[in-house]
Amino acid sequence: MKRYVFRRLALAVPTLLLVSVIVFALMRFMPGDVVIRMVEGHAYAPTVDALRQELGLDRPAYVQYLEWVGGIVLRGDFGNSYWTRQPIWDEFARRFPVTLELAVLTILVSVVIGIMVGVVSAVRQDSVSDYVCRVFAILALSVPYFGLAVLVVVLPAIYFKWTPLWTYVTFTTSPLQNLSIMIVPALVFGVTRAGPVMRIMRSALLEVLRQDYIRTAWSKGLPERVIVLRHALKNAMIPVISLIGLQMPLYIGGSVIIEAIFRLPGVGLFFFEALTRLDYPVVQSVNLIIAAMVVGLNLAIDLSYAFLDPRIRYGR
Amino acid sequence: MTRHLALAAASVLVLGLALAPDTLAQQPKRGGVLRIADREAPNLDPNLNISFLTQSWSNMIYSQLVRFPHGPEQKNHSDFSVVPDLAEKWEHKSPTVIEFTLRKGVKFHPKPPVNGREVTAEDAKYSIERFRARSAFRARFDVVQSIDAIDRYTLRVTLKEPFAPFLNHLAASTFVPILPREVEEKFKDFNRPEAMIGSGPFMVKSYQKGAQIVFERNPDYYVKGQPYLDAVIIEITPDAAARLSMLRAGKVDMGHMWGFLSAEEASSLKQTNPEMVITPAMTVASSVIYFRTDQPPFNDVRVRRAMSLAIDRKSWNDAILYGEGCIDVGPVPCALTDWKLPATQMDPGKAKYLVAYDPQEAKRLLAEAGFPNGFTVPMHHNPGYTTPWRTIYDLAADNLAKIGVNVDFKPEEYGKYISTTYLGKFEGMALGPQGNGFEIDDWLFSGFYPEQPHNRSHVADAELNKMLLAQRRELDPKKRQAIVHDIQRYLADKAYYVYLPTWPWHITHAPVVKGFKHHDGFSLGYRLMFTWLER
Numbered sequence: 006m007k008r009y010v011f012r013r014l015a016l017a018v019p020t021l022l023l024v025s026v027i028v029f030a031l032m033r034f035m036p037g038d039v040v041i042r043m044v045e046g047h048a049y050a051p052t053v054d055a056l057r058q059e060l061g062l063d064r065p066a067y068v069q070y071l072e073w074v075g076g077i078v079l080r081g082d083f084g085n086s087y088w089t090r091q092p093i094w095d096e097f098a099r100r101f102p103v104t105l106e107l108a109v110l111t112i113l114v115s116v117v118i119g120i121m122v123g124v125v126s127a128v129r130q131d132s133v134s135d136y137v138c139r140v141f142a143i144l145a146l147s148v149p150y151f152g153l154a155v156l157v158v159v160l161p162a163i164y165f166k167w168t169p170l171w172t173y174v175t176f177t178t179s180p181l182q183n184l185s186i187m188i189v190p191a192l193v194f195g196v197t198r199a200g201p202v203m204r205i206m207r208s209a210l211l212e213v214l215r216q217d218y219i220r221t222a223w224s225k226g227l228p229e230r231v232i233v234l235r236h237a238l239k240n241a242m243i244p245v246i247s248l249i250g251l252q253m254p255l256y257i258g259g260s261v262i263i264e265a266i267f268r269l270p271g272v273g274l275f276f277f278e279a280l281t282r283l284d285y286p287v288v289q290s291v292n293l294i295i296a297a298m299v300v301g302l303n304l305a306i307d308l309s310y311a312f313l314d315p316r317i318r319y320g321r
Numbered sequence: 322m323t324r325h326l327a328l329a330a331a332s333v334l335v336l337g338l339a340l341a342p343d344t345l346a347q348q349p350k351r352g353g354v355l356r357i358a359d360r361e362a363p364n365l366d367p368n369l370n371i372s373f374l375t376q377s378w379s380n381m382i383y384s385q386l387v388r389f390p391h392g393p394e395q396k397n398h399s400d401f402s403v404v405p406d407l408a409e410k411w412e413h414k415s416p417t418v419i420e421f422t423l424r425k426g427v428k429f430h431p432k433p434p435v436n437g438r439e440v441t442a443e444d445a446k447y448s449i450e451r452f453r454a455r456s457a458f459r460a461r462f463d464v465v466q467s468i469d470a471i472d473r474y475t476l477r478v479t480l481k482e483p484f485a486p487f488l489n490h491l492a493a494s495t496f497v498p499i500l501p502r503e504v505e506e507k508f509k510d511f512n513r514p515e516a517m518i519g520s521g522p523f524m525v526k527s528y529q530k531g532a533q534i535v536f537e538r539n540p541d542y543y544v545k546g547q548p549y550l551d552a553v554i555i556e557i558t559p560d561a562a563a564r565l566s567m568l569r570a571g572k573v574d575m576g577h578m579w580g581f582l583s584a585e586e587a588s589s590l591k592q593t594n595p596e597m598v599i600t601p602a603m604t605v606a607s608s609v610i611y612f613r614t615d616q617p618p619f620n621d622v623r624v625r626r627a628m629s630l631a632i633d634r635k636s637w638n639d640a641i642l643y644g645e646g647c648i649d650v651g652p653v654p655c656a657l658t659d660w661k662l663p664a665t666q667m668d669p670g671k672a673k674y675l676v677a678y679d680p681q682e683a684k685r686l687l688a689e690a691g692f693p694n695g696f697t698v699p700m701h702h703n704p705g706y707t708t709p710w711r712t713i714y715d716l717a718a719d720n721l722a723k724i725g726v727n728v729d730f731k732p733e734e735y736g737k738y739i740s741t742t743y744l745g746k747f748e749g750m751a752l753g754p755q756g757n758g759f760e761i762d763d764w765l766f767s768g769f770y771p772e773q774p775h776n777r778s779h780v781a782d783a784e785l786n787k788m789l790l791a792q793r794r795e796l797d798p799k800k801r802q803a804i805v806h807d808i809q810r811y812l813a814d815k816a817y818y819v820y821l822p823t824w825p826w827h828i829t830h831a832p833v834v835k836g837f838k839h840h841d842g843f844s845l846g847y848r849l850m851f852t853w854l855e856r
Binding site for chain 2: 035036037038041042043044045046047048049051052056088089090091096099100155158159161162163166167168170172173265266267268269270271274275278281282283
């Protein structure tokens with residue numbers, strides 16, 4: 006087990022290095038010039054040259070790359086934003102709890118709804134409840150979360166002169182107020198993410214319910230509730246957990262729009278604004294940090310399989 | 322007789338009573354918190370970023386030497402006459418030397434490390450020098466030769482040559498806010514809330530990044546009794562639909578710092594919130610087709626004239642601009658009323674190339690220029706601009722197709738568009754908005770003089786250049802205006818740009834907001850200095 010973890014961690018190094026190269030190169034290939042974007046139409050040559058020099062953009066690309074990666078590895082310094090001129094790590098650390106909370110609440114909403122609907126659908130296969138649940142899943146899959154978010158904000162404002170938008174308050178300042186602000190975006194995002202969870206849950210559970218040990222349980226005369234919830238559900242959870250792991254970058258990516266619409270000062274919005282402003286260091290560093298988190302999370306998910314299914318062993 | 326007198330007295334009384342509530346309602350009232358939904362400034366240092374958000378937030382905090390009139394002082398929203406701010410008076414000692422006399426007793430905000438000390442000529446000198454060293458707008462003051470603080474209250478600016486736009490640039494809330502040097506010494510720059518220390522109408526009370534910034538009234542502001550508001554809160558809201566929803570729901574009094582809404586947004590808001598105060602205002606901006614006049618086919622004036630005659634401006638205005646647009650755009654935007662020479666006051670034979678629609682004549686000109694079957698031309702543009710820009714691209718293509726000019730659409734993402742096409746780095750033709758600045762020189766010299774970044778059509782015209790230089794060297798406003806009018810007459814039939822109808826923004830706020838008057842530019846603090854609330 007230890008060896009497995011160590012090997013996975015060692016593998017993470019080249020992965021992240023590759024991510025850093027790709028993301029650095031992609032930013033340089035993006036059309037437009039950050040310096041001219043900063044001075045917009047007022048691009049007088051001496052101003053542009055001075056700003057380019059100030060930001061270190063006059064040096065060769067490989068020097069810029071080495072300095073960026075070197076700063077992270079040697080000093081833990083992710084650099085400064087070109088636009089805000091503030092340290093990226095400080096901004097990231099301040100904003101990350103917002104995005105993390107949104108992701109956790111979204112996962113919670115999608116998992117609770119998805120599992121409940123998925124279980125009902127599987128247990129009552131081909132019944133009216135199954136069809137209703139499947140229609141719900143398709144609906145959740147097809148409604149774009151950003152469209153739903155806009156509707157949730159705009160429609161009550163038009164019809165009731167009310168809108169679910171408040172000034173963000175941190176969890177530590179007022180947990181209740183914080184949750185009341187976060188619940189609507191989490192519901193909007195979570196409901197649309199519940200579709201895939203429900204679909205996977207249903208098929209996984211149907212498969213498990215057909216296995217021999219379940220038949221044995223039935224023959225022992227165990228009640229349905231015990232068979233489904235204690236014996237079948239745990240094993241059927243593995244693909245669902247994998248799905249959540251795979252969807253993690255989606256939660257971060259999706260938070261861009263959700264945070265912008267619901268006025269949440271999270272990482273998604275930080276990243277999006279940096280991308281539109283061609284703020285290279287921010288896009289690179291945030292990408293790298295998130296890549297590191299996804300790698301770590303996937304490892305954690307892989308390790309959780311052993312807990313869920315004792316038949317799984319981590320070999321060499 | 323007595324009866325007549327009594328009747329007259331009664332009439333006066335009735336009239337007085339009828340007018341009284343209105344008069345009383347117009348009396349500014351102290352107190353209250355104004356809430357605004359808008360985006361977040363990317364940086365707080367006015368010299369480190371030129372974003373309108375940074376500049377507008379800065380204008381809440383910092384004073385200037387001179388400024389434009391605002392609120393009841395302004396004759397219209399593009400009144401760019403210069404009035405005193407920290408400098409109570411100024412005098413041209415010679416065409417190149419201007420001496421400013423500063424007010425005595427004006428104090429910076431009572432915050433460390435400045436602790437409410439008096440603003441002096443040294444601060445003004447430091448601020449202009451910092452602007453010239455750090456700001457991306459610095460080219461505006463290339464003409465400055467030296468700045469001297471003669472004594473505590475006298476500042477002398479010496480220019481390399483007479484430069485008419487100088488005072489106007491100094492009055493714009495985009496260039497030289499007066500900053501205290503000790504703040505930079507302590508914090509390295511002005512890019513943090515605790516470093517935002519000026520002598521302006523408001524002070525930063527708190528700043529929660531990504532959520533809200535609270536500006537509170539400066540109790541020691543040198544204009545006694547102002548500002549009227551206790552505080553201004555900007556609720557940071559990046560999404561436009563969310564901003565409008567907050568305005569509809571009454572969570573904010575303004576859905577934009579300057580109250581800007583598009584015609585579509587304003588009309589939709591009016592349906593749900595008929596109580597909102599909405600005033601259309603034409604801003605200093607224009608919409609243009611620009612092209613490589615240094616390359617074929619646009620180096621032929623007949624082709625350019627044909628392009629202009631192909632545009633059916635009146636139909637555009639009626640169809641997509643609710644009839645509110647300005648058709649006579651020309652090289653001087655409609656809103657710059659002090660400088661604009663309307664097409665109606667020009668030779669009709671020349672003015673038609675600014676405003677007329679004549680596709681038959683356009684086809685004839687194209688044939689004469691050697692394009693009887695027209696041609697195909699790339700049209701660079703940014704599809705990301707807000708409504709009605711996409712419709713405008715289509716309309717332009719449609720109008721041009723009718724004279725045989727086929728448009729090959731070249732959509733560009735904003736970052737690319739602004740870094741290349743907008744600076745004249747493109748082939749063929751481009752279409753988009755222009756917002757060069759608020760001084761007539763920004764539109765004429767910057768728009769037509771060789772090598773200037775706003776000279777998007779690559780104009781190089783020796784005769785025009787002489788006039789462009791002359792207007793910026795003429796210090797007498799009347800004589801300068803005459804040159805500016807001559808330039809407009811000269812440019813009318815050159816068709817270096819094809820001018821398209823330009824539309825107003827709709828300045829919108831809740832009815833409780835009083836005294837708020839739009840003024841073009843980034844002067845949020847000056848606007849809110851005259852604003853009060855009637856809750």
